[in-house]
Amino acid sequence: MKRLKETIESIADPETEIGQKIKGKAREDSLFEVLNKLEDVEFELGHIIKLGVPPLIENIKPGMVNVFDFSELDEDVADAIASNILRWALEERKKAVRGDSSRLPFPLLIVIEEAHILAGERRNTESKYYIARIAREGRKFGLGITVVTQRPKGLDREILSQMNNMIILKLVEPEDQKHVQRASESLSQELMDYLPGLNPGEAIIIGNMTRIPLLVKIDRAEEKIEGNDIDVIGQWEEILKEDRGK
Numbered sequence: 001m002k003r004l005k006e007t008i009e010s011i012a013d014p015e016t017e018i019g020q021k022i023k024g025k026a027r028e029d030s031l032f033e034v035l036n037k038l039e040d041v042e043f044e045l046g047h048i049i050k051l052g053v054p055p056l057i058e059n060i061k062p063g064m065v066n067v068f069d070f071s072e073l074d075e076d077v078a079d080a081i082a083s084n085i086l087r088w089a090l091e092e093r094k095k096a097v098r099g100d101s102s103r104l105p106f107p108l109l110i111v112i113e114e115a116h117i118l119a120g121e122r123r124n125t126e127s128k129y130y131i132a133r134i135a136r137e138g139r140k141f142g143l144g145i146t147v148v149t150q151r152p153k154g155l156d157r158e159i160l161s162q163m164n165n166m167i168i169l170k171l172v173e174p175e176d177q178k179h180v181q182r183a184s185e186s187l188s189q190e191l192m193d194y195l196p197g198l199n200p201g202e203a204i205i206i207g208n209m210t211r212i213p214l215l216v217k218i219d220r221a222e223e224k225i226e227g228n229d230i231d232v233i234g235q236w237e238e239i240l241k242e243d244r245g246k
Contacts, residue, residue, distance in 0.1 A: 055088045055103065056081070062106045075117055082118055083126035086110070090134055093141040107142035110134070115147035116154035128156060135162035153179040160184075165207030170198040186213060 060066045068085065070078040089108060096102035112118060118127035134145045147163065149155050153175045160183035168187075171177050177195055181187045186206040191213055194204060205214045 056085050057088045057092060058103055060104065060108070079118060079125045079127050082112075083130055086127060086130035086134060089143060090130065090138065090141070093138070093143040097141045107144075109144040109146065111146040111148065113148050114150075115159075116149045116151045119147065119156045119159050120154055121156050128159070132156070132159050132162070135159055152176045155179070157183055163207070165205070165209045167203050167205050168195065169203045170200070171195040188213075 056068070068081070070081065073081070089104060089110065092102045092104040093108065096105050112131065115131070118125055119131045120128070131145060131147070134143055138145055147155065147159065152160070152171070153173070157179065160180070163183075166180070166184060166187075168180060171180065172195075177192055181192055184206060187204075191204055191206070194215065198204075201218045201220060203216055203218060205216055
């Protein structure tokens with residue numbers, strides 16, 4: 001970033017050799033506009049982007065669940081980081097399949113939680129572009145992708161239609177149901193009628209993983225479950241107890 005800014009500043013300086021070749025007010029306005037944009041980027045993303053730092057995919061360890069936690073990031077920063085991971089993953093898996101030196105010499109499955117944020121139906125993001133590419137061509141390079149969302153109608157329809165398999169839990173909202181049905185030829189109206197009445201943990205599985213649609217019961221996770229709602233009542237009870245004790 002520093003080197004790029006120095007180059008632009010040298011062009012803007014009329015005393016330099018290159019500055020003398022490029023003259024005029026339009027030139028100055030354009031160059032200063034570029035500098036302003038660079039400074040904005042540096043201010044917004046400087047705390048997460050460092051030149052010379054290896055790609056994040058180099059932190060991925062084979063045979064393990066690798067978690068990149070975006071919960072504290074805003075949507076634009078999350079998009080910048082996620083698209084970087086997705087782009088590098090696709091390129092490195094292509095190299096591996098071609099027999100070239102690769103940072104990812106092993107197959108990889110990427111799971112994206114709250115996928116409607118990065119791959120929304122009405123929002124264009126860098127992540128959305130690479131999610132769609134991996135969904136279309138990733139399997140040829142040993143790169144799979146799973147998208148998870150509680151808001152199906154907010155997820156890009158093209159990406160949803162590229163999913164080979166779907167695990168559909170309880171869906172009550174009619175627009176969510178229609179969005180999922182439009183993206184899958186295997187989801188009949190008969191199956192759709194089941195969705196609002198599914199109990200917690202029950203799901204319908206359709207796609208290549210099964211010859212016929214299946215109604216399944218998913219075991220409850222035994223370990224600690226993250227992301228639950230805050231126990232507001234319990235917290236207020238503790239606060240009131242403390243107040244009474246004072």
